[in-house]
Amino acid sequence: MPRPTTSSRRVTIVDVARHAGVSTTAVSKVVRKASGTSAQMRSRVLAAVEQLGYRPSATARALRGRTYTLGVVLPDIRNPFFADILDGVTEHLSGTEYQLLMSSSHDDETGEQRVTDAMIDRSMDGLLLVAPIASRVRLQRVAHTVPTVVIGRHGPAAGYDIVADDDFIGAGLVVAHLAGLGHRHIAHIEHDEADPIRRVEMPNARRADGYRHAMRAHGLGDRIDIVSTTYNREGGYRGTRLLLERRDRPTAIFAGADIVAIGVLDALTEAGLTVPGDISVAGYDDISFARFGPVSLTTVDQAGHQIGATAARLLLDRIADPARPTSQVTFSPTLVTRRTTAAPPRSPR
């Protein structure tokens, strides 16, 4: 009994070489479009590649050269802002040989580390870390191991390129807008941050600082009111519940992220409060949902697409030349005024 002919062994470079009657080196060169091949050789090899359906094994390649794989680590797939960033990355990468593979850290430091290590183990050519929560030392170590670009984290360029938005300014735009409408009691829901380094480097902390600074600049320093929860829908919901329990309720809530604002609106709807009639709400990120008709959220546009495209460009540059000096690109956010913010209700106090 002969074994089945459907022995689906992978087609290797040896098969192609034999089929084309040339050496494996020749095949390798042609496939990689390297120099030193005659037109005749190229056509023979390419014909064999075509006929046999040969595809180079990225894992075998990895042992010698590139994998043509770029890893993206996201804190959370649910936050649509990250999808905007990814669109920018994907667009910049289209047309290149590189394949994007992503994974979520599930907003967890251990998870982030696991995923990052896993990508290094898999010989990725470069890493794109979106709003990572790892310590700076750890980020430096990662960047030392593999070309890395960090998105959405401030602080000194420490061995890796950084692309971010100026969150301090962005928060100021929101406060200015609300104060301009006549609000005095503007509360802010932030992502809890204990680590001192991260207090400076993480976008959420920068936004909270920007809020504080702007409140003072508008003579509202004594009305600073921050609730610390987390940057997700649940955090917005919980934060709002806490605010509503107070005797002195705010007339406006500035959520540190749109996804948080969603939770805020959840809680307000549940409490029977109208927006912006009873209370104004502003977010941050301008996720596509913000311009959803029934929501129409006032927010800050971070240009995620542009951030992603820039990060991809920097990563390719760094892969091409790992020694080039690191750079920090900071974009300026813009305020997007929609229908969740208005003047505060009459009869104050």
Added chain:
Amino acid sequence: MPRPTTSSRRVTIVDVARHAGVSTTAVSKVVRKASGTSAQMRSRVLAAVEQLGYRPSATARALRGRTYTLGVVLPDIRNPFFADILDGVTEHLSGTEYQLLMSSSHDDETGEQRVTDAMIDRSMDGLLLVAPIASRVRLQRVAHTVPTVVIGRHGPAAGYDIVADDDFIGAGLVVAHLAGLGHRHIAHIEHDEADPIRRVEMPNARRADGYRHAMRAHGLGDRIDIVSTTYNREGGYRGTRLLLERRDRPTAIFAGADIVAIGVLDALTEAGLTVPGDISVAGYDDISFARFGPVSLTTVDQAGHQIGATAARLLLDRIADPARPTSQVTFSPTLVTRRTTAAPPRSPR
């Protein structure tokens, strides 16, 4: 001048073997928890692994054995329903050695093929294809190359395991609900599907069929009204615009997916129509946004979490035994009634 000691060469199995004074075979066995190692050997090796910070190279492993990598291909990261599925997958995989890596096909057949091939090239141990649009032949070929589980696609088990929801029944639940409220003109927005095979296998087509069937069952066969666009927000918006242009407007719109319903609500808001006062809207998927206060969308719960967990289980089973017979798991959807559906407005016609 000695060369810098920071020669950050990766720690390999050879380094560990030398450090522990044993063979690389021994290290390999210990690391893989294979049998045939003494307790003493194990502790020596593990100590060396710890001290040197050794991590096995997944790419090198790939040439002989496993990569412990599972690939997930999603049509679109923006659809939150897929995040639900991923949660289920992730949960089932936590505690295993497997690492999940995902990529988006951007709702494009070529893109899907590119991504799938890329994952095969990277020696993934298994593939999870979510609502793939590839032909059945192509899916079979993929499944023949690597253990594959297909999520959200119907049709005969053709070499791969299938986990799906009964979309035909789900669509029926929606129609029954709307008809029960008194609606007669119930329009459906579907994802355009020309390919005959896919007309049978794709969830969107099954939903459209379920809609047709249920309309007839409720004596509304002559009111069947389908608009073909795409399963995204834009598709919902466009479809609704088309419906609103008609002289005989529907009193209810059944969108084939929640993300489509979002677009429907966009268009209705823009047109100054109230929901459900002027028109009822139902979706499909029960994405977390559906229970967002200001939206509160009536929809169909697909239990994405359960689908994901089941798919992950089947994939691990298949990797363990590629020859095992394929199975099809179908879940029954349930209707979730919220505030976007109500009786049609008076003064009909």
Added chain:
DNA sequence: ATGAAAGCGCTAACAA
């Protein structure tokens, strides 16, 4: 229980 050695598919010196 332990280790030597071959080899996975590819790339890169080096020769011819």
Added chain:
DNA sequence: TTGTTAGCGCTTTCAT
């Protein structure tokens, strides 16, 4: 321009 050969880091027979 072309081919020979030696690895890359790991797993796996096969001896011992």
